[in-house]
Amino acid sequence: MDLIEELRAALPHEGAVLTDPDLLRSYEHDEADLCAYGTPAVVVRPRTTGQVSAVLRAASRRRIPVIPQGARSGLAGGANAIDGAIVLSLVAMNEIVDIDPANRIAVVQPGVVNAQLRREVAAKGLYYPPDPGSWEQSTIGGNVSTDAGGMCCVKYGVTSDHVIGLEVVLASGEVLNCGRRTAKGVAGYDLTSLFVGSEGTLGVITEITVKLRPAPASSLTLVAVFDTLPAAGAAVESIITAGMQPSMLEVIDRVTLSAIEAFRPMGLPTTAAALLIAAVDSGGRAPDDLAAIAALCQQAQAADVHVATDATEADALLAARRLAHPAMEQFATGLFPSGGGIMVDDVAVPRTRLVELIEGIEGIAAEYGAVVATVGHAGDGNLHPIIVIDRSDPTSLARGQKVFDAIMSLGLSLGGTSTGEHGVGLLKRDWLAREIGPTGLKAHRSIKAALDPDNILNPGKIF
Amino acid sequence: MDLIEELRAALPHEGAVLTDPDLLRSYEHDEADLCAYGTPAVVVRPRTTGQVSAVLRAASRRRIPVIPQGARSGLAGGANAIDGAIVLSLVAMNEIVDIDPANRIAVVQPGVVNAQLRREVAAKGLYYPPDPGSWEQSTIGGNVSTDAGGMCCVKYGVTSDHVIGLEVVLASGEVLNCGRRTAKGVAGYDLTSLFVGSEGTLGVITEITVKLRPAPASSLTLVAVFDTLPAAGAAVESIITAGMQPSMLEVIDRVTLSAIEAFRPMGLPTTAAALLIAAVDSGGRAPDDLAAIAALCQQAQAADVHVATDATEADALLAARRLAHPAMEQFATGLFPSGGGIMVDDVAVPRTRLVELIEGIEGIAAEYGAVVATVGHAGDGNLHPIIVIDRSDPTSLARGQKVFDAIMSLGLSLGGTSTGEHGVGLLKRDWLAREIGPTGLKAHRSIKAALDPDNILNPGKIF
Numbered sequence: 001m002d003l004i005e006e007l008r009a010a011l012p013h014e015g016a017v018l019t020d021p022d023l024l025r026s027y028e029h030d031e032a033d034l035c036a037y038g039t040p041a042v043v044v045r046p047r048t049t050g051q052v053s054a055v056l057r058a059a060s061r062r063r064i065p066v067i068p069q070g071a072r073s074g075l076a077g078g079a080n081a082i083d084g085a086i087v088l089s090l091v092a093m094n095e096i097v098d099i100d101p102a103n104r105i106a107v108v109q110p111g112v113v114n115a116q117l118r119r120e121v122a123a124k125g126l127y128y129p130p131d132p133g134s135w136e137q138s139t140i141g142g143n144v145s146t147d148a149g150g151m152c153c154v155k156y157g158v159t160s161d162h163v164i165g166l167e168v169v170l171a172s173g174e175v176l177n178c179g180r181r182t183a184k185g186v187a188g189y190d191l192t193s194l195f196v197g198s199e200g201t202l203g204v205i206t207e208i209t210v211k212l213r214p215a216p217a218s219s220l221t222l223v224a225v226f227d228t229l230p231a232a233g234a235a236v237e238s239i240i241t242a243g244m245q246p247s248m249l250e251v252i253d254r255v256t257l258s259a260i261e262a263f264r265p266m267g268l269p270t271t272a273a274a275l276l277i278a279a280v281d282s283g284g285r286a287p288d289d290l291a292a293i294a295a296l297c298q299q300a301q302a303a304d305v306h307v308a309t310d311a312t313e314a315d316a317l318l319a320a321r322r323l324a325h326p327a328m329e330q331f332a333t334g335l336f337p338s339g340g341g342i343m344v345d346d347v348a349v350p351r352t353r354l355v356e357l358i359e360g361i362e363g364i365a366a367e368y369g370a371v372v373a374t375v376g377h378a379g380d381g382n383l384h385p386i387i388v389i390d391r392s393d394p395t396s397l398a399r400g401q402k403v404f405d406a407i408m409s410l411g412l413s414l415g416g417t418s419t420g421e422h423g424v425g426l427l428k429r430d431w432l433a434r435e436i437g438p439t440g441l442k443a444h445r446s447i448k449a450a451l452d453p454d455n456i457l458n459p460g461k462i463f
Numbered sequence: 464m465d466l467i468e469e470l471r472a473a474l475p476h477e478g479a480v481l482t483d484p485d486l487l488r489s490y491e492h493d494e495a496d497l498c499a500y501g502t503p504a505v506v507v508r509p510r511t512t513g514q515v516s517a518v519l520r521a522a523s524r525r526r527i528p529v530i531p532q533g534a535r536s537g538l539a540g541g542a543n544a545i546d547g548a549i550v551l552s553l554v555a556m557n558e559i560v561d562i563d564p565a566n567r568i569a570v571v572q573p574g575v576v577n578a579q580l581r582r583e584v585a586a587k588g589l590y591y592p593p594d595p596g597s598w599e600q601s602t603i604g605g606n607v608s609t610d611a612g613g614m615c616c617v618k619y620g621v622t623s624d625h626v627i628g629l630e631v632v633l634a635s636g637e638v639l640n641c642g643r644r645t646a647k648g649v650a651g652y653d654l655t656s657l658f659v660g661s662e663g664t665l666g667v668i669t670e671i672t673v674k675l676r677p678a679p680a681s682s683l684t685l686v687a688v689f690d691t692l693p694a695a696g697a698a699v700e701s702i703i704t705a706g707m708q709p710s711m712l713e714v715i716d717r718v719t720l721s722a723i724e725a726f727r728p729m730g731l732p733t734t735a736a737a738l739l740i741a742a743v744d745s746g747g748r749a750p751d752d753l754a755a756i757a758a759l760c761q762q763a764q765a766a767d768v769h770v771a772t773d774a775t776e777a778d779a780l781l782a783a784r785r786l787a788h789p790a791m792e793q794f795a796t797g798l799f800p801s802g803g804g805i806m807v808d809d810v811a812v813p814r815t816r817l818v819e820l821i822e823g824i825e826g827i828a829a830e831y832g833a834v835v836a837t838v839g840h841a842g843d844g845n846l847h848p849i850i851v852i853d854r855s856d857p858t859s860l861a862r863g864q865k866v867f868d869a870i871m872s873l874g875l876s877l878g879g880t881s882t883g884e885h886g887v888g889l890l891k892r893d894w895l896a897r898e899i900g901p902t903g904l905k906a907h908r909s910i911k912a913a914l915d916p917d918n919i920l921n922p923g924k925i926f
């Protein structure tokens with residue numbers, strides 16, 4: 001039986017095995033710019049763990065690469081296909097299996113969309129914190145595979161802080177259950193954490209158990225306006241050093257502000273060098289906490305500090321922040337109609353080095369004459385510099401790559417990491433090697449070989 | 464050069480290489496009862512990472528087993544020596560390398576004692592939550608190797624929730640740096656979490672970077688007295704289901720209460736079937752939170768609910784809880800002067816199954832006519848049933864083992880795990896195999912072989 005016949009026999013339902021060339025092309029890549037991709041031989045959309053096993057057995061026997069995919073909203077090329085591979089899309093496994101308020105856990109299939117899970121648990125008075133920018137599109141499976149972050153992380157941590165159990169199909173087709181449903185558990189190696197963030201290179205995640213939190217108190221929000229971006233960074237450092245625990249602490253620079261205002265006019269102060277948006281959800285202490293943060297912003301020379309008068313205004317600020325990515329894409333197209341695009345970077349440094357990172361990025365942009373917008377999770381020391389490029393101009397592309405590399409290099413020199421939350425994928429492979437060194441790479445390779453000896457799972461990603 | 468000569472050359476300082484038989488015997492085992500151990504050929508006490516590398520190179524070349532040890536306060540035999548092995552004690556690497564309040568991290572060597580780190584960071588207004596019962600003896604290296612818990616976990620999580628970076632010497636002697644100093648980071652596989660809880664079987668941890676929290680608000684404490692142990696369990700379930708976030712929620716049963724009162728008289732209500740100790744540290748909300756917990760205890764038929772009038776009284780309650788282990792040891796010796804001892808179990812279930820677990824343990828004790836005290840972190844669904852045995856009586860020993868196994872079996876049947884926080888070591892190897900199944904075991908073995916191909920690191924532990 002050839003591969004396609006075997007896959008059709010194992011996945012008999014309509015639309016489960018796609019070979020139409022037009023359809024195949026729509027599964028080629030994620031949202032990362034400038035990462036290589038190929039055309040898969042086939043796309044499968046299993047509905048059960050048993051079907052995922054069947055796909056992996058068929059692939060293993062033939063040593064055909066398998067590329068797991070969620071919503072393809074990733075930003076590092078981790079879901080990009082290669083020629084002749086099987087793309088294994090998990091989007092049809094999209095059931096919320098269980099929400100258990102008493103034990104504060106939920107069990108979900110990988111294709112459940114982040115925002116859907118958030119809404120369903122919220123309806124039961126619970127909270128699933130991880131909130132990547134892509135939350136209305138991205139799947140929990142993809143979030144787990146990249147260990148996605150978001151704006152909540154400054155207080156509530158990243159995806160890995162919330163995953164306590166997984167069902168994973170190994171390259172052999174065997175089904176591994178790891179982790180637990182209990183609040184605590186230390187039985188054996190923490191395989192759950194090993195699979196989280198492994199970007200589909202060690203196994204295919206088919207079920208996820210996450211911890212939930214009680215719904216937080218409603219939050220209070222302020223926005224502080226700064227005349228320089230480093231001043232906003234200094235405010236962040238002083239807020240963290242003072243022991244404050246904001247539930248959000250985001251920065252938006254002037255370029256991004258202008259782009260957002262052009263994308264959706266909402267009266268943002270586009271002449272400001274930087275906005276800092278801070279929120280607190282500490283219940284009865286919240287007004288005092290917000291006042292303390294406001295005072296620290298003023299000490300850091302904020303030109304203006306404005307407390308949102310109600311939830312509507314706070315939501316509008318949040319919505320503005322969430323538009324950074326599409327707004328910058330439109331801005332790039334406006335700047336370079338022939339081929340405007342953006343390279344979204346992701347760098348995190350110790351929070352005390354944030355000002356140095358911001359000043360360094362400004363210096364790099366000036367040195368190369370590039371447009372670099374800076375936006376990000378300032379409270380985590382995690383920025384997303386966005387480099388505007390003209391894809392049709394080789395000089396612009398080369399300059400973009402140099403700026404990107406200079407920012408990565410700067411981040412590492414400040415004791416940082418080459419990816420705070422987007423993952424390595426294809427985009428950061430060289431930087432990962434530099435960050436973890438030869439011993440780290442060797443350990444990665446040995447673990448990969450132990451779990452996927454034929455290297456069929458998302459080969460070439462991460463390292 | 465023979466092994467001892469090579470070790471002496473690499474570790475030239477006084478007391479670094481021990482071969483005196485009396486000294487060797489004092490390094491044979493941890494605090495677990497009824498676990499096998501042997502006599503090492505040599506004990507080494509390195510002071511630097513380079514010395515640890517030298518020891519592992521010498522061991523690798525000769526394929527001699529290496530048993531990493533901290534304070535040997537473990538409760539699962541994970542640090543037990545085997546005949547002819549090298550015991551690698553990390554207690555001389557006991558420096559706090561850095562406490563960085565602005566980035567809220569500390570960097571420590573593995574031999575630093577838990578309580579020492581807690582005190583030093585507290586002096587800077589910060590908080591290192593993990594608080595195993597052994598905190599005045601146990602080392603951070605041991606805590607990390609077993610992923611130790613404690614009373615804080617119900618609100619603040621276990622050791623793995625606080626470790627963000629490690630320096631590890633691999634079996635080959637190579638030094639691996641993993642993790643980060645940043646608030647977020649997803650560069651490559653989460654090797655840090657893989658080493659946490661791996662009980663010295665994958666590498667020797669030589670430096671640890673932990674997250675710190677701002678010092679919590681001072682806590683308020685109550686004690687609720689129950690006429691039955693299941694009623695206390697029901698109170699816990701209702702507290703968690705109501706979305707409360709106590710900073711401590713501990714249960715002590717009648718046997719344990721009597722043992723503690725006999726060990727150190729402090730006026731505990733020894734006629735009560737169970738005490739529940741709850742604390743909250745939610746700042747301005749704390750009085751309301753404590754009142755809500757008190758009301759839930761009363762609804763669950765508490766005979767009495769008493770709010771501690773001050774910190775001294777609260778501390779006394781906490782101190783009583785912390786005496787459970789030594790008090791039960793004394794109780795066992797009193798009961799069986801010829802060889803009284805205790806088997807300390809560690810089982811965690813989903814919090815909604817706590818009452819079933821408690822009732823099941825009472826049933827098992829009755830069925831076998833055994834004395835089983837129950838104490839533990841009720842808020843996590845994590846209990847430590849303590850089985851009293853007479854070591855000099857084979858019937859008592861056999862009965863103890865049967866009770867132990869019945870409790871383990873019950874825990875798994877309730878969807879629980881065979882170890883909530885003590886680890887697998889030697890004590891729970893069979894139960895781990897049952898819990899994770901053949902595919903899980905195979906994954907463990909392949910990862911072990913990938914990182915320690917000659918199986919020299921703590922061989923025979925975990926699986």
